[in-house]
Structure formats: structure tokens, C-alpha cells
Amino acid sequence: MSTHIGAQPGDIAPVVLMPGDPLRARWIAETSLDDAECYTEVRGMLGYTGTWNGHRVSVQGSGMGQPSLAIYANELFREYDVTTVVRVGSCGALTEKVAVRDLVIAAGACTDSSMNAIAFEGLHYAPVADFGLLRDAAAAAPEAHVGLIFSSDSFYSARPELVARMVDYGVLAVEMEAAALYTLAAKHGARALAICTVSDHVVTGEETTAQEREQTFGRMVEVALTAALG
Numbered sequence: 001m002s003t004h005i006g007a008q009p010g011d012i013a014p015v016v017l018m019p020g021d022p023l024r025a026r027w028i029a030e031t032s033l034d035d036a037e038c039y040t041e042v043r044g045m046l047g048y049t050g051t052w053n054g055h056r057v058s059v060q061g062s063g064m065g066q067p068s069l070a071i072y073a074n075e076l077f078r079e080y081d082v083t084t085v086v087r088v089g090s091c092g093a094l095t096e097k098v099a100v101r102d103l104v105i106a107a108g109a110c111t112d113s114s115m116n117a118i119a120f121e122g123l124h125y126a127p128v129a130d131f132g133l134l135r136d137a138a139a140a141a142p143e144a145h146v147g148l149i150f151s152s153d154s155f156y157s158a159r160p161e162l163v164a165r166m167v168d169y170g171v172l173a174v175e176m177e178a179a180a181l182y183t184l185a186a187k188h189g190a191r192a193l194a195i196c197t198v199s200d201h202v203v204t205g206e207e208t209t210a211q212e213r214e215q216t217f218g219r220m221v222e223v224a225l226t227a228a229l230g
């Protein structure tokens with residue numbers, strides 16, 4: 001097993017769906033996969049492998065925030081030969097063009113994280129989705145918004161006024177992991193995409209419940225499986 005994932009080599013499929021919430025991982029495994037088996041419970045960050053339409057696929061929780069996701073993504077790419085990760089997350093809508101429960105497919109992810117600032121020593125790396133996954137997800141979900149998101153280090157921002165500037169430059173929604181996922185996938189020659197369902201609206205204040213965020217975002221799972229394996 002790796003440091004944070006209690007799986008043997010071969011237990012994890014090359015294609016992995018990655019929600020932040022480990023209980024969403026369990027719900028996806030139970031409702032969307034056939035013959036799903038749990039391969040890790042380390043720290044409660046659940047991971048499952050099963051099949052979808054005959055294709056082997058895994059679902060691995062990432063936890064919240066880029067440092068947590070980076071632990072799981074690094075171990076999946078380095079130690080389990082994972083080639084494709086599709087984040088299936090929740091996000092906050094930043095503009096009235098986007099409504100609660102809409103899908104946002106992230107072509108690229110801006111960030112305030114210092115992870116890439118340190119890694120690139122002052123250059124500004126642009127974390128982008130794998131083009132093939134992006135194209136296939138957009139084709140599978142014509143209703144989705146496709147564009148930029150903001151991967152923030154803070155759920156409770158110290159500078160909420162800066163979000164308006166993000167919106168002026170085309171950013172649709174805020175979440176907390178995609179930029180690190182895109183960067184690490186590029187580093188390891190793997191494919192990555194983030195598909196998020198809008199769980200709350202930063203402008204209108206509308207929000208979903210924790211139970212809805214865990215168990216009702218099935219459309220993004222269907223789109224993710226179609227794009228990665230369809």
C-alpha cells in the first residue's frame with residue numbers, strides 16, 4: 001500500500017473518479033458501479049473499484065483543498081499507474097449566468113494557492129484540462145457551462161471582493177482542488193478533468209444540503225463516466 005491509500009498494486013483501475021467527499025465516493029460506487037469493492041478506508045478517505053458498462057473504474061475521495069487532493073493524486077499517479085482522473089466535485093456559482101445544480105466543466109483552473117507559485121518559482125503556470133476529456137464531457141453534457149473556475153485555498157475567503165475581478169475575467173465558479181489536479185496530471189503525463197455541480201450560489205445565497213451534495217449529483221457522474229470510458 002502507499003502512505004495514504006490502503007490498496008495493493010492492481011486494486012485501483014487506470015481510470016479514477018475523484019470527489020472531495022469520501023461519502024460521495026461511497027454513494028457513486030453503490031449507485032453507479034457494478035460489483036464495487038472498497039480498497040481503502042485509511043483516514044476514512046474511501047476508495048472503491050468496480051465496473052461501469054464492463055469497464056473497470058475506481059472512485060477515490062480526495063478530501064478538501066489542494067494539499068489533500070495532491071496527496072491522493074500523487075499516490076495514484078506514482079504508485080498505482082493511474083492514467084485518468086476526473087474530479088466530480090461541488091462548486092459555488094460566482095455569476096448569475098450559472099444556477100444551483102448546473103454543471104460546470106473546467107477548461108482551466110485559476111488559483112490563489114502557493115503550491116504552483118513555489119513549484120514554478122514566480123512563473124505563472126496555467127493548469128488546463130485534458131483536451132480529449134474536455135471535448136467528450138462537453139459533448140455528453142450540452143447543457144453544461146464550459147470555462148474557467150477558481151480553485152481557492154479558502155472556503156471562507158478573507159478577500160471576497162476579489163471574486164468580482166475573477167468574474168470580470170470569465171471565471172464561472174469556485175471550488176478547491178482542480179488546479180492541483182490539472183498540474184499533477186500534467187507532471188505525470190496523465191489525463192485530468194474537473195466536472196462540478198453547483199451546490200451553492202455566491203451571488204444569490206441559494207444552497208443545497210449536505211445530504212444533497214453527497215447523494216444527488218448523479219448527472220456529473222454519468223458525464224464523467226461517459227467522457228472517461230464511453
Ligand SMILES: O=P(O)(O)O[C@H]1O[C@H](CO)[C@@H](O)[C@H]1O
Binds near residue numbers: 021065155213
Ligand atoms: O464537494 P467537493 O468535491 O468536496 O468540492 C467542494 O466542496 C468542498 C467545500 O465544501 C471543497 O472540497 C470544494 O472543492
Ligand SMILES: O=c1cc[nH]c(=O)[nH]1
Binds near residue numbers: 174175199
Ligand atoms: O469550494 C467551494 C465549494 C462550494 N461552494 C463554494 O462557495 N466553495
